[in-house]
Amino acid sequence: MGIKAIIDRCERLYRDVDLGCVQEWKARTGGKAVGHMPVYVPRELIHAAGLLPVGVMGGGDDVEIIRGDAYFQSYICHIPRSTVELGLAGKLDCLDGMLFPAICDVIRNLSGMWQLMFPGKYVKYIDFPQTFNGAGREFYRFELASLLLDMEQLSGVRATRERLNQSIALYNDNRRALAALYDLRAAEPSKVPTSELYLLLRAGNVLEVSEHTAILREYLQLARERGRPRHDNVRVVVTGLFCEQPPLSMVRAMENSGCYIVDDDWVLGARYQLGDTAIGERPLDAIVDAYMDGTVATATRYVEGDDKGAFLVEQVRQRRAEGVIFAAASFCDPALLDRPMGQKALADAGIPYTSFTYSENTGQVQVIKEQAGTFADSIKLWGVAA
Amino acid sequence: MNASVQKEESMVMQKKMIGEHFETLARAPESGRKVVYTFVPGNLNELILAFDLLPVHPEVNALQSGMRKLSGDYIQEAEKQGHSEDVCTYVKCDIGMLKKGNIGPTGEKLPPPDLLLLSYTGCFTFMKWFELLKQEYGCPVVMLQVPYQADGTITASQREFVARQLREVVVPALEEVSGKKLDEDRLKELLASSARAEDDLVYVWESAKHRPSPIDAYFGGVYYIGPIFTAFRGLPDCEAYYRSLRSEVDYRIAHGMGPTTPEGELREQKYRIVVEGPPNWTSFRDFWKIFHDEGVVMVASTYTKVGGLYEQGFRHDPAKPFESLAEYCLGCYTNRNLPARVDIIAKYVEEYEADGILFNSIKSCNSFSAGQLMMLRELEKRTGKSGAFIESDLVDPRYFSAANIKNRLESYFQMLEAKRQAA
Ligand code: SF4
Numbered sequence: 072m073g074i075k076a077i078i079d080r081c082e083r084l085y086r087d088v089d090l091g092c093v094q095e096w097k098a099r100t101g102g103k104a105v106g107h108m109p110v111y112v113p114r115e116l117i118h119a120a121g122l123l124p125v126g127v128m129g130g131g132d133d134v135e136i137i138r139g140d141a142y143f144q145s146y147i148c149h150i151p152r153s154t155v156e157l158g159l160a161g162k163l164d165c166l167d168g169m170l171f172p173a174i175c176d177v178i179r180n181l182s183g184m185w186q187l188m189f190p191g192k193y194v195k196y197i198d199f200p201q202t203f204n205g206a207g208r209e210f211y212r213f214e215l216a217s218l219l220l221d222m223e224q225l226s227g228v229r230a231t232r233e234r235l236n237q238s239i240a241l242y243n244d245n246r247r248a249l250a251a252l253y254d255l256r257a258a259e260p261s262k263v264p265t266s267e268l269y270l271l272l273r274a275g276n277v278l279e280v281s282e283h284t285a286i287l288r289e290y291l292q293l294a295r296e297r298g299r300p301r302h303d304n305v306r307v308v309v310t311g312l313f314c315e316q317p318p319l320s321m322v323r324a325m326e327n328s329g330c331y332i333v334d335d336d337w338v339l340g341a342r343y344q345l346g347d348t349a350i351g352e353r354p355l356d357a358i359v360d361a362y363m364d365g366t367v368a369t370a371t372r373y374v375e376g377d378d379k380g381a382f383l384v385e386q387v388r389q390r391r392a393e394g395v396i397f398a399a400a401s402f403c404d405p406a407l408l409d410r411p412m413g414q415k416a417l418a419d420a421g422i423p424y425t426s427f428t429y430s431e432n433t434g435q436v437q438v439i440k441e442q443a444g445t446f447a448d449s450i451k452l453w454g455v456a457a
Numbered sequence: 458m459n460a461s462v463q464k465e466e467s468m469v470m471q472k473k474m475i476g477e478h479f480e481t482l483a484r485a486p487e488s489g490r491k492v493v494y495t496f497v498p499g500n501l502n503e504l505i506l507a508f509d510l511l512p513v514h515p516e517v518n519a520l521q522s523g524m525r526k527l528s529g530d531y532i533q534e535a536e537k538q539g540h541s542e543d544v545c546t547y548v549k550c551d552i553g554m555l556k557k558g559n560i561g562p563t564g565e566k567l568p569p570p571d572l573l574l575l576s577y578t579g580c581f582t583f584m585k586w587f588e589l590l591k592q593e594y595g596c597p598v599v600m601l602q603v604p605y606q607a608d609g610t611i612t613a614s615q616r617e618f619v620a621r622q623l624r625e626v627v628v629p630a631l632e633e634v635s636g637k638k639l640d641e642d643r644l645k646e647l648l649a650s651s652a653r654a655e656d657d658l659v660y661v662w663e664s665a666k667h668r669p670s671p672i673d674a675y676f677g678g679v680y681y682i683g684p685i686f687t688a689f690r691g692l693p694d695c696e697a698y699y700r701s702l703r704s705e706v707d708y709r710i711a712h713g714m715g716p717t718t719p720e721g722e723l724r725e726q727k728y729r730i731v732v733e734g735p736p737n738w739t740s741f742r743d744f745w746k747i748f749h750d751e752g753v754v755m756v757a758s759t760y761t762k763v764g765g766l767y768e769q770g771f772r773h774d775p776a777k778p779f780e781s782l783a784e785y786c787l788g789c790y791t792n793r794n795l796p797a798r799v800d801i802i803a804k805y806v807e808e809y810e811a812d813g814i815l816f817n818s819i820k821s822c823n824s825f826s827a828g829q830l831m832m833l834r835e836l837e838k839r840t841g842k843s844g845a846f847i848e849s850d851l852v853d854p855r856y857f858s859a860a861n862i863k864n865r866l867e868s869y870f871q872m873l874e875a876k877r878q879a880a
């Protein structure tokens with residue numbers, strides 16, 4: 072397959088709100104599928120029980136909200152609205168269960184709504200530790216053990232140590248491929264347009280992990296070899312979009328504004344872990360350790376100590392970025408409450424930034440393009456934001 | 458004793474307690490008393506008091522600023538400093554107040570915190586709030602994570618998780634800041650006192666089953682929770698307050714009286730309503746008046762349970778201090794899942810023989826508001842009672858549209874009337 076064919080396929084998957092490929096996977100393997108909301112869930116654990124983990128990231132700009140509006144008040148982000156819409160329209164029927172990770176009050180309450188709306192379906196809220204000491208570790212271990220038991224019951228497959236280790240290995244491989252993709256983009260941004268990277272990431276929500284990794288590797292090889300003109304763009308990190316995802320049109324608008332995006336936090340669950348999960352005698356403990364000891368400092372996670380914002384500053388340095396764009400979903404409490412702290416850390420480090428909000432069905436991409444363009448111009452001209 | 462003397466006693470007591478508390482706080486820098494900022498839901502007041510520390514509750518300051526019409530300026534100040542328009546206004550009100558000198562509700566300056574006790578109950582915003590305050594004050598933070606009751610029950614693992622954090626993390630942090638070892642006997646005394654006050658508060662809530670109801674469990678209720686949800690639970694003053702409140706309620710029951718409201722006694726009670734969601738503070742009196750004028754009494758509310766659902770049987774227990782504190786934190790209203798919240802409201806509708814259900818959806822507060830429309834539908838289905846849904850904010854005056862709210866409520870009451878006629 073050439074790059075175009077790979078990206079076309081990923082775009083079809085991105086637009087496939089009926090989850091056709093999940094239905095195909097189920098028909099082909101006879102297995103069951105479990106959906107999960109952003110940001111992070113331990114997918115290797117679901118996979119080890121023979122289930123297909125499916126990332127549910129709202130409806131984007133393709134889904135018209137008809138019923139979802141009747142379930143939510145005016146002042147709320149868009150992703151719960153479109154997720155309810157998809158659920159009520161039967162588009163998530165192929166999912167045999169839904170997981171709601173503890174990231175904010177909206178997703179938290181959505182878990183209860185799901186219990187009320189789909190009483191026959193498996194629903195679990197996963198409470199992640201925000202306290203990174205012994206008590207937190209023990210609690211999380213217990214949470215995961217009970218999740219694993221549920222997954223086994225759902226699939227009828229026992230997640231043996233061997234199976235867990237196999238799944239861990241597959242996800243380690245996937246994380247490495249993604250890391251390589253991000254590294255290539257940072258090193259040679261002209262070779263990995265962000266809109267392509269974004270579609271590749273999104274495909275990981277619905278494809279079985281080994282198939283996704285294979286596509287990533289194929290793309291990587293082709294991208295390395297491709298010759299594309301390099302523009303005099305400004306290198307930026309984009310942050311704040313870890314949950315409600317921007318529409319593809321917005322990603323394109325941002326990259327056509329004179330910016331090279333050299334790091335970002337979309338589909339963050341796929342890159343939540345910074346390193347490998349250990350393979351060995353106690354795979355469940357290894358998954359717990361990987362979470363406790365080596366995950367990203369995103370807004371939904373409590374940061375102990377005094378280095379709030381340090382992660383972002385470090386990301387800018389590592390990627391040799393010249394500025395940061397804060398893009399957050401409207402009404403997204405975690406992102407927007409976190410933003411002033413990130414901005415302060417950047418200001419202290421002398422790194423320019425700009426900020427805006429969007430929603431997954433935003434049609435105003437021209438405005439966003441202009442703002443990103445002005446930001447890029449001001450960095451080019453003066454080395455700082457206007 | 459006549460009614461007005463009765464009425465004044467508990468209110469005067471509360472006012473005095475609050476006044477003295479803020480005075481003690483204002484003097485803290487000279488007296489050397491150490492100050493702990495912490496949140497209302499699931500607060501660890503007995504533990505804080507056992508170390509002789511002084512608690513400050515930023516939400517209470519924010520609501521007081523709302524009532525004193527200062528919150529609008531504070532919020533704008535925070536927005537000027539780069540805080541988003543979209544987020545919880547309690548946080549912005551608090552930050553704006555800090556930027557403008559940190560003057561508390563009694564007009565005196567609040568002392569800065571020596572410790573931020575981040576008790577993480579029922580709302581993720583709390584976590585961000587104290588991350589922000591930590592930057593402002595540069596003081597230590599101690600985190601107490603309280604897991605969510607996602608399946609509507611408290612599991613042994615959750616209870617153990619919270620109790621273990623209390624023992625291993627929170628107590629050492631309080632020992633460090635206070636310079637004292639924990640005196641468990643003192644803690645037990647405080648917990649026993651809390652339980653006695655909690656008994657009296659439950660009696661007060663349940664009095665609303667009478668007709669006419671001697672209390673307003675929402676507008677009046679926010680005063681009744683003042684001492685028990687904040688700096689006083691565990692203290693003799695708090696116990697005395699609830700004893701006094703209880704005898705006032707008894708007096709009103711004996712005399713067939715309704716609650717005292719700013720507009721006078723509400724004796725003619727046409728509709729009995731259960732309320733979900735916090736009130737609006739910036740137009741609190743006007744909001745209350747709309748209901749008073751229509752002869753509406755609030756017989757139960759969920760907002761008054763954010764600091765504990767005592768009527769479901771929970772009491773602080775000196776026999777198992779840490780476990781009971783853990784259970785307290787886990788049991789607060791917004792820490793319960795949506796199906797459990799629906800059950801609680803449905804039970805209120807039944808037990809308090811309510812005519813309808815009101816949802817005040819707060820712009821700021823996803824913890825309460827996300828999913829409320831669905832809860833309302835579910836409740837209408839289950840109870841057969843009609844619900845009303847209005848939107849406002851806690852402390853941002855820009856989001857309280859008096860005319861809209863009044864219109865909507867008037868049509869709602871007309872609908873209730875029509876339903877009644879038809880029955
Ligand atoms: S967009 Fe933000 S507020 Fe909305 S569900 Fe996601 S994390 Fe929560």
Ligand code: SF4
Binds near residue numbers: 546548582
């Ligand atoms: S979101 Fe709601 S519960 Fe949380 S701090 Fe704001 S007002 Fe309080």
